[in-house]
Amino acid sequence: MNPNDSTENFAKNISMQEPIKLPGSINITGWILLIIGVLAIAISFFVDRERSSFNLLIMLMFLLSIGLGSLFLVALEYVAGAVWSTPVRRVSEFLSSSLIFLPVVAIILIFNMHDLYHWTHSEYVQSDKILSQKTPYLNYVFFIIRVAFFIGIWLLFYFLIIKNSRKQDKTGEQVLTKRNTNLSAAFIPIFALTITFASVDWMMSLEPHWYSTIFGVYYFSGTVLAALASATLIIVLLRQKGYFPVKLLQDHLYSLGALMFAFINFWAYIAFSQYMLIWYANIPEETSWMLQRWTGSWKFVSIGLIIVHFIVPYFALLSQPAKMNPKRLIIMSIWILFAHIYDLYWIIMPTYSRDGAVFGWMELVFPVALVGLIIVLFSYKLRNNNLVPIGDPKLERGINFRL
Amino acid sequence: MPDKIIPEKILYSVTGIFDHPDEIINAAEQAEKAGYKKYDINTSYPVHGMSTAMRIGPSKLSYIALVFGLSGTTLALLFMWYVSSWDYPMVIGGKPYFSLPAFIPITFEVTVLLASIMTVVAMLFIFFKLPNNSHPLHDTDYMKMVSSDRFGISIQASDPLFDEVKVKDFLQNLGAHHITPIYFDESEISVKNTVFEPKFIGFLLAVFFATAGFTYFSLNYILAWGPFNWMWNQHKLNPQKRSELFSDGFGMRMPVEGTVARGYMPYLYKGNQAAASKYMINPLLPTKEVLSMGQQKFVTFCSPCHGYLAKGDSRLRGQFPNPPSLHSEKVRNYQDGDIYHIITEGQNTMPSYAKQITREERWAIILYLRALQRSQNAKETDIK
Structure with a gap:
């Protein structure tokens, strides 16, 4: 390595390379999955509208996890001044574009709110003292205003940050990094507040009597985990197939694996904190939510959540070699994405089926559409953008990153 | 650097100095290629990629952390089980005697505590060989240079492939300067563990008895002296003391027979x-x-x-x-x-x-x- 290599030459070397072309079969697979998924979703809405609404809510929250979580990871890199993640940042940027589809899903859900939320039934709310006191917050108009406001803010930051990042590919101006750092610093506290309120609105208000002040953080931990896992999956797959234009070392993989491992622990920590405080205080208005998840076959889903979301990934990623083993990372990324859907299912579905867990083809088709959407979106973004931010001044240091 | 070879001094290693981190990485790779096993690299800051160049496997330290971490988990759970559900069962907050959720935070803390403390202790005593605080490289010009801004390699004489002339040539070819043999005293390797020397143990015992004796003396005698004994002697009967006033020696008097305490009126119609x-x-x-x-x-x-x-x-x-x-x-x-x-x-x-x-x-x-x-x-x- 020649230490005199200038960043400009370096960037030119990369940009002169052929644009990355994924095999067409991937894009076609994505479209097939998406079309099959959307058709199946449409059928399932005709078959069982209520159940489909609940499943669509899971899909919305998962889409939000990936889109907003990826945007958070991008912002985190700018704010922390991280260099190791610069070569792989674009993957998160591409994934965060799924935020664009959020309004579509949200609008469908808003038309089905009556099936989802108890507090939309005005005759029920009037007879319930607690719920009638909560009406200033939990009502149609304010709910829709909040949803629109949050999605608007997220999309605003998405367009601003991504626009600067793309512009830097052409100009290579350092000031754009500075601008994005400022934007990210503004975004992170807003992100913290909006994701808390969004999780309270969409998921906690399914049980309007119940409340948990840690709920937002709980959803946040799953969000970051899902965003990290999807980015890791794509990064490692691209690296293994040789599509990555720069050489990613084990040090990069280790950083991704270590972050995932950290957030697995963080999720367990938050989930246990929520459970333990409710268990210890043993107050009826708090325990009802946990007891609901302990009735009938939900009990096994709850126990399964601990195993799927914590014990298995914890031990699979515990050792140092495991965190940089590409094969292990691919398997665990898929596993964690599954675990996040499992987690959302565990949060949302008990409200639909109170006596015990239900699982059928409807629960399967929504993730299919989601996977298809993300594949299509990603390959579209890949065709029209550089996979590596070639204008970023941190890129060279990021490529030469060593632990 | 001119060296006077003193007969009783033993050759420890031959050292060489490099100026650039890339050179030292190269040196480590070459030493590994040449088949040297007992050599060490000294740098003033961690050089990235060194462990790969030296082909050092993962540290064994993590196993110590694992073993002691698991011991911490087991010990904490056993302790809490013994205390709160075996030795002195007590219901707290209406929970069962052995309520796992309440024990998990403490189990977690003890696990982390024991693992981290024992990792540091093991690092000091097993890997750094702590009671031994001398090393042949100490107080050499080599150490002075590598601890400021140079990068050094030291190939030890105990290596099976070691040959002073060949090693010097090897370092020369790599472009090292300040190629120096390092010697050490016989006395440096025959350092005994001073912890078990009779003098030291005698000193510890003397300190122990002096401290204990002074503490006993001050608590039992000095406090009863001079100005410290205010309110010590009062005109009252102290517990366990004989009364001088009453002939039977008791300070308390029995009540008169048939005395009825207030609020304790006997029931007149017992069994009737x-x-x-x-x-x-x-x-x-x-x-x-x-x-x-x-x-x-x-x-x-x-x-x-x-x-x-x-x-x-x-x-x-x-x-x-x-x-x-x-x-x-x-x-x-x-x-x-x-x-x-x-x-x-x-x-x-x-x-x-x-x-x-x-x-x-x-x-x-x-x-x-x-x-x-x-x-x-x-x-x-x-x-x-």
Whole structure:
């Protein structure tokens, strides 16, 4: 390595390379999955509208996890001044574009709110003292205003940050990094507040009597985990197939694996904190939510959540070699994405089926559409953008990153 | 650097100095390629990629962390199980004796604590060989250079491939400068563990006895001296001391025979319900205050067995022989004295409540019970 290599030459070397072309079969697979998924979703809405609404809510929250979580990871890199993640940042940027589809899903859900939320039934709310006191917050108009406001803010930051990042590919101006750092610093506290309120609105208000002040953080931990896992999956797959234009070392993989491992622990920590405080205080208005998840076959889903979301990934990623083993990372990324859907299912579905867990083809088709959407979106973004931010001044240091 | 070879000095290693981190990485790779096993690299800051260049496998330290972490988990759980569900079982917050969720935070803390402390201790004592604080490389020009801004390699004489001339050539070819042999004293390797020397142990014992003796002396004697003994001697009888005033030596006097303590009036009709029924009259009037006191005491003491409405529909039904209803003909025809007697002395399985319920409260309960009886068997006049 020649230490005199200038960043400009370096960037030119990369940009002169052929644009990355994924095999067409991937894009076609994505479209097939998406079309099959959307058709199946449409059928399932005709078959069982209520159940489909609940499943669509899971899909919305998962889409939000990936889109907003990826945007958070991008912002985190700018704010922390991280260099190791610069070569792989674009993957998160591409994934965060799924935020664009959020309004579509949200609008469908808003038309089905009556099936989802108890507090939309005005005759029920009037007879319930607690719920009638909560009406200033939990009502149609304010709910829709909040949803629109949050999605608007997220999309605003998405367009601003991504626009600067793309512009830097052409100009290579350092000031754009500075601008994005400022934007990210503004975004992170807003992100913290909006994701808390969004999780309270969409998921906690399914049980309007119940409340948990840690709920937002709980959803946040799953969000970051899902965003990290999807980015890791794509990064490692691209690296293994040789599509990555720069050489990613084990040090990069280790950083991704270590972050995932950290957030697995963080999720367990938050989930246990929520459970333990409710268990210890043993107050009826708090325990009802946990007891609901302990009735009938939900009990096994709850126990399964601990195993799927914590014990298995914890031990699979515990050792140092495991965190940089590409094969292990691919398997665990898929596993964690599954675990996040499992987690959302565990949060949302008990409200639909109170006596015990239900699982059928409807629960399967929504993730299919989601996977298809993300594949299509990603390959579209890949065709029209550089996979590596070639204008970023941190890129060279990021490529030469060593632990 | 000129070196005087002193006969009793032993060759430890041959060292070389490099100026650039890339050179030292190259040197490590070449040394590895040449087959040297016992060599070391000294740099003033961690050089990235060094462990790969030296082909150092993952550290064994993590196993120590694992073993002690798991021991911490086990110890913490065992300790809490022993303390709170075996040795002194206590219900806390209505939870079971062994309630795992409550134990997890402590288990987690102990796991982390033990793992981290023992990792540091193992690092110091096993990997750094702590009681031994001398190393041949100490106080050499080589160490001075590599601890400021140079990068050094030191190939040890104990390596099976070591040959002083060849190693010097090897370092020369790599482009090292300041190629120097390092010698050390015989005395440096024959360092004994001074912890077990009789002198040191004797010193520890002397310190121990001196500290213990001084502490004992100061707590037992000095505190009783001079200005420290204010309020020490008072004109009163101290516990465990003999009274000088009374001839039997006791400071306390026995009360006069037949003394009745306040509020402890003996019951006149012991074992004689007939007399109680005949001679005792309820001294209280059924005012609102009296009835509410009676109700409170009835609910506390009587209702667990007799039921809130005294129908014998107790909350403890099934665990004891069923208590009778207090609305029976027999109880309704009891004099107040009869009921008073039964509360005081007990009847069949019912124990005496003389200790829990004062005399006045007993009468209040009777008045409340009368009201209950009246409510279930109202007279015709009550309807109006």
